[in-house]
Amino acid sequence: MRAHALTRSGGWAALIVGTVTYAAGGIPFTLLLLAFFVPSVALSRIGRAKKRALVDIGKGGPRDALQVVANGGIASACALAFGLTHDVRLAWAFAGAYAAATADTWATEIGTLARGRPRSIFNLRPVATGMSGAITGAGTAAEVAGAVWLALIAAACLPAAAAGPAGMRALAGIALAGIAGATADSLLGASVQELRYCPACERPCETDPHQCGSATRLVRGLRGLTNDAVNLLATAAGALVGSAFG
Numbered sequence: 001m002r003a004h005a006l007t008r009s010g011g012w013a014a015l016i017v018g019t020v021t022y023a024a025g026g027i028p029f030t031l032l033l034l035a036f037f038v039p040s041v042a043l044s045r046i047g048r049a050k051k052r053a054l055v056d057i058g059k060g061g062p063r064d065a066l067q068v069v070a071n072g073g074i075a076s077a078c079a080l081a082f083g084l085t086h087d088v089r090l091a092w093a094f095a096g097a098y099a100a101a102t103a104d105t106w107a108t109e110i111g112t113l114a115r116g117r118p119r120s121i122f123n124l125r126p127v128a129t130g131m132s133g134a135i136t137g138a139g140t141a142a143e144v145a146g147a148v149w150l151a152l153i154a155a156a157c158l159p160a161a162a163a164g165p166a167g168m169r170a171l172a173g174i175a176l177a178g179i180a181g182a183t184a185d186s187l188l189g190a191s192v193q194e195l196r197y198c199p200a201c202e203r204p205c206e207t208d209p210h211q212c213g214s215a216t217r218l219v220r221g222l223r224g225l226t227n228d229a230v231n232l233l234a235t236a237a238g239a240l241v242g243s244a245f246g
């Protein structure tokens with residue numbers, strides 16, 4: 001996890017997220033955090049060369065502090081609130097947030113590598129590989145797998161989700177939370193998320209300035225609503241759906 005999984009600021013942010021999670025939720029919450037983090041790092045290492053070519057659209061590379069907060073901020077707030085109140089719904093919200101982050105990360109990492117042409121979630125028209133709001137068959141399968149993976153760990157670890165009917169409800173509810181969150185991410189990514197254009201490279205991108213150093217212009221979406229902001233909203237959606245089952 002050391003080499004290039006996180007930037008320096010990302011490392012500090014992850015340390016804070018980990019500390020808050022362990023202090024507030026103990027080992028069960030920490031296991032859920034690791035169930036999100038470890039496969040995410042492993043997946044980001046697969047096909048690195050191909051992803052390096054896509055880095056200009058703001059994906060891939062070491063995770064910085066904003067990305068850590070985008071994926072773990074809502075969950076950490078839920079953990080903190082759970083530590084203070086011991087309200088079971090907050091434990092489910094915590095798991096739902098990480099289910100959404102896991103589903104979205106798996107979908108992005110695997111969808112980016114998939115051979116199939118990515119399509120817009122709205123009109124199914126082909127779009128550039130790695131672009132936000134794009135879906136592929138492999139990416140969607142990975143999304144569901146990521147949500148189910150996190151739900152399995154939640155059902156096994158969370159004290160609130162004991163064996164029997166409660167365990168089954170946790171499994172279904174957290175998986176649903178993950179799929180809902182990742183779907184929200186795709187919908188927002190294809191509509192209100194900032195999409196920019198680099199006139200120098202003549203290609204769409206998600207950063208300003210572009211990787212090449214040129215200033216980019218907004219072609220769609222709301223100014224400032226970055227990929228990180230959309231990820232944060234998606235984990236909030238996962239937390240909401242998760243808490244509804246708690």
Ligand SMILES: [Zn+2]
Binds near residue numbers: 198212
């Ligand atoms: Zn450029």
